[in-house]
Amino acid sequence: MVIRLLCLLLWAALPARADTLRLIVPDMRPVVGEMIPVTIRGEYTGPITLEKMTFPDSPAYDWTQVARDRWADERVDGKLFRIFERRVAVFPRQPGTLTIGPVTHHLTKAQGMTRNTVEVTAQPATWTVAPYPGSGRPLASSHVTVKDEFSTDPSRLGPSETFTRRITLTADGTMAHLLPPRPLIREPWLISFAAPEVRETRLTAQGPVAVAIWEWSMRPHTGEVGSLTPIQFPWFNTQIREMRGAVTLPVEIGIAGFGDNIGGTPGALRRVVMQGAAFALAGLVLGLIVALPGRALAPRRLTARLRGMLPNPKRRALRDAAKTGDLMALRGAAEAFIRAENRLGRNPDPAPLRALDEALFSGTPPGEFDRNDFLRRLTARRQAAKTFSHRDPA
Template identity: 30%
Template sequence: MTAARLCIPVLVLLTIFGRAGARAEETPLGRFEATVELPKEGPYVGEPLRLRLRSAIHARVATDRIVQPGLTDFDWQQFGVDASSEAFIDGFWMPVHTRTLMIYPLRAGRLTIEPFKWRLAYFSDDGARTEMEMVSEPLTVDVRSRESLGDSDFWLPATSLRVIDRWDPEPDKIPVGEMSKRTVTVEAEGLTADRLPPLPRFRAPGVITFAGPVERQTIVTDQGPIARAVYQWTVRPVSTTPAVAPAIHLRWFDIAARRMRDSSVPERRVAFIDALPAPQSDDAGKSRGFFSPQPLLASLLGFISAGAAAYLAAATETGSGRRSWRRRARTWGLLLTLRVRARRADASGFREALRKLSKAEPERWRRVAARADIASGLAAMDAAIFSREPASSPVALAVLARKITAAFRAAE
């Protein structure tokens, strides 16, 4: 009887420990945690922060998904794809999955990141499918206001920033009647391309600009994202008078140094290549006495000019005369094409004829295009062709063609 009484508690204890052991065997070892990388002084509003979700379990996973809390005080986006690795955790080698989010605080103060949940189904050793859930610890972030950093039109936090300015052709070497393509490339480390500023304003007196589409790209690296934006303009001087393209400034916050910086591209001179003044010697115009080369050179040029005039008069029926008449016929043919394109309201064809005319008669075209009334008409035509917005009124191509034809006749 006494032995039976002693066996009862022993059996109860064995049953309890047996069930606990069975539960321990049924629940696999695992870990799920959320961490956020913070600067020592605390982040500013809008500063990009890297939040990592790290999950690992010593079992064969059937399905899993991460349930994200409502990040009401943060703007966020997933960075790249989940990374897989293997680590020695709690005495076992386990597959580890890491997900990275870029979060951006929306206001100052102490903000809370609620727990994430990892819901998964796994197979036990006997092949049974079991569902379970792991929960991460909540996180708090103390966010500072940007008022101490000064005013800025656009908040641009980055680890580093580079600005590249390219012109094709160079802005002070644009052929008469042609245009130059300006490309400004901005590369910033530590943020995604959608965080880069919009197209900078590029307006200046004496310059016509046509903005192109903005190209954005995010490059994913092990060190973090690299944002790239390409801004494009087509630039044309209004007349032969040189103009100045203003400098472009970008204020940005250096995340590593914790201070505001300014990156800029300098102002550039914009002009047609034929409008640049020719270099003159300091001694030009100084008299050197009776034996100065100026009067001798003038006499020689006068003699050559007289001889050339006599030769041309005699050569009208020769090969050189025929070439001259062919050149004039080509010029008048292009002027006739201008009139035809104008009657058809074909602005693109009109401009193509002008391009050929400027190649055939560069000197005369330079003088013709320098006239204020013609220069304004050319500018209005380019604006109608290349501008994104429709023109408020059609360009009077017929009037412009008559002015150009009359100017060519006067320039002969």
């Protein structure tokens, strides 16, 4: 009994636990533009009638509060406390040492009829920020999606028909002003009007989500078929700590029924002549094969061989794109070349296109990418498509 009494007296003599405030932060080395989640947690005693906390601004970072303040009663070490939590996302603007805080919470407590003002301060937190590994605006995200939508099929437009193109870029864990600027879409054969862009930061339970929406009204003013090259959005993947890229697909634009546009333009006339020559050559080969005694081929095999001999209409555009040094334009021309190869029944090697994507997304300077080797590998016919050593039985 005496021992219990002494323990109670000793416990009562101990000083009451003071109010505390601290920053709960992750152990990480962020890059410029990467979200740093910060939780400000306070543990307070006594009734609180008023409170005010201002998160400090700084030219070294952007920040936003991602959820409402949380107040709750919780027991800590067996004692009841009034708990305060505020969740903030911080985005460093520059490499080097980043310091956040100190942060002070101004409290007004009621004790009977009196009111006391208490200031509780959280010690600052510090990180070492790495440079952004890419170029342009620092877009660091855990997940990026790009959606490319059209009001109608742009490859089958009616005469003087206008269509709408909308690109929606969404990035988790970042803010809207960190998304890239509106892409430029300019072609001499295309009339384009841009609507005002939409940018917003949406707050979710997992953190902020940045959204940018760009919209254009477009109309080709010639009958010639045109192609819009893919649009690249480089970004730093915070999950795997590497640069990646979100890319739109190439867009074919043309008037339905007038894709070849033989209206007298030199380019169109050249295509018509080349196509006529190709079909004449195919007819000649067909006649020779049929005329050979005992060497007639099955119709399916004959068709495949004739298609394999036809030239790719996108080869010239591919070579022209390689001469410009613009890797994005080269990628769009390569996509069109591969689609044409597939329509001709040929199966080009996908490895060169993968190498081009790696150069684009890793930030390799255009001058360091071997465009001649890329052309050679992409335009090379596979052995099965160019070798006709097999003969049908006589």
